[in-house]
Amino acid sequence: MSRLIALALCCLSYSAWASEEHKLAKVQVRTDVQSLERGAETVISMCTGCHSLKYIKYRDLLKLGIAKEKVNSWRGSNPPGTSIPSQMSPEVAVKGFGSIPPDLSLMAQARDGRANYLYSYLLGFYVTPDGKSGNHLFPGVKMPDVLGIAGARTPEERAQIEEKARDVTSFLMWAADPHEQERKKLGYYVIGYLVLLTVLLKLMKMRIWSRLRNN
Template sequence: MFKKMKETQMRQFSSKLVGKLAGATLAAAIAFSGASVAQAAGEYEKPLDVQWGWEGPFGTFDRASLQRGFQVYKEVCSACHGLKYLKYRNLGDEGGPGFSEAEVKAIAAAYQVKDGPNDDGDMFERPAQPKDTFKYPFENEQLGRLANNGAYPPDLSLMTKARDGGADYLYSLLVGYEDAPADMQMQPGMNYNKYFSGYQIAMAQPLYPDSVEYADGTEASVDQMAKDVTTFLHWAAEPKLEARKSTGFIVMTFLVILAGLLYFTQRKIWSDQH
């Protein structure tokens, strides 16, 4: 009798164990399958390798390119994307686009910003001043999504630092719009871009030939505008880049001189020792 009970218990234990193993195997298979699908959905081409003037220990920004890039941002990008960490006065900072004080005031005054409350407790609008941050295109996220088919346009202040690939990725994205392959099923409202994860992006192509008329007469090709606005946005993400490099060069020079002085001092002090 006890033998039969023991056999029954063993069979029940074996059944539970097999069930658990089968369940674990199925879960692993589903997870692997889901990961494969997710990986396929996240495929994209490697960003182009662009040589930027600010790269390297002595690299600096091209002032003309920064000003053209600001023009592209103002006339094309600012309708949807903000720069919440940048103030208008930064456009005149050393190491920046190099706008004069009068130009900065004029640029800021072209925008109306909300201020207040006044003495009556009411909010009011006034022309922006150099001390103000760049005006955001939408009052809140809901309005931003409503205007862009449910997709909220990201802030561009740190875009070249936040995305893998940095400036190369942003430039590639701007020039990567193409007609979708015939065998690719596009989702409603999406656009084909070979440098975007999954190849489908909600943002419509922003740059077309002569989208802007450059003040300096430069031909506004898609490639030129993409390079200029990427340069401007990289400066926006790292406005103290040139100052940092300059300080680093001074520090390294000082350390080299100090190391030399210490070496010759050590030789002098221990010169009579053998």
């Protein structure tokens, strides 16, 4: 058993090193509702064909600030408390891809490189010499080039797709950690309070210790 694990470690760590050769593009993740809504639109119309977002409910999208009509059109007859499902049944997925496509709720935090990885992956598709779809970050990828970056002809077309990839990344970053903005906002107050408190504690300490010098 231990030998097997060691062997697996060696093989896999080698392949991990090999894939690191492809540099990740840096993405500036957005947090405004418009970008997240555009990202959600793309994810729901394209990604949920195969992937689920089981930790995100339609209700969460409403809370995020996306218009009710839009969310209603996405959820169809599903109640607002439903998790966003994959349109593909597991059986069909296994038949088509050999495995169930991973859930996307945490995808933006689930790979080394996080948002940058996701963004670079979406833009990492290319057409191999024998006409198949390949990905620089994920050799042997089964997912098709949904954003169509490999087929982009002009710089404008490319820029458009990069924009789309950025919105998708932004939305999935939100999905992976929906409280991030709330957390950071609270963080400023907490740190501000602590700095004030610490200054006062320092003054108190100095005052108490000054007694020692007097005698």
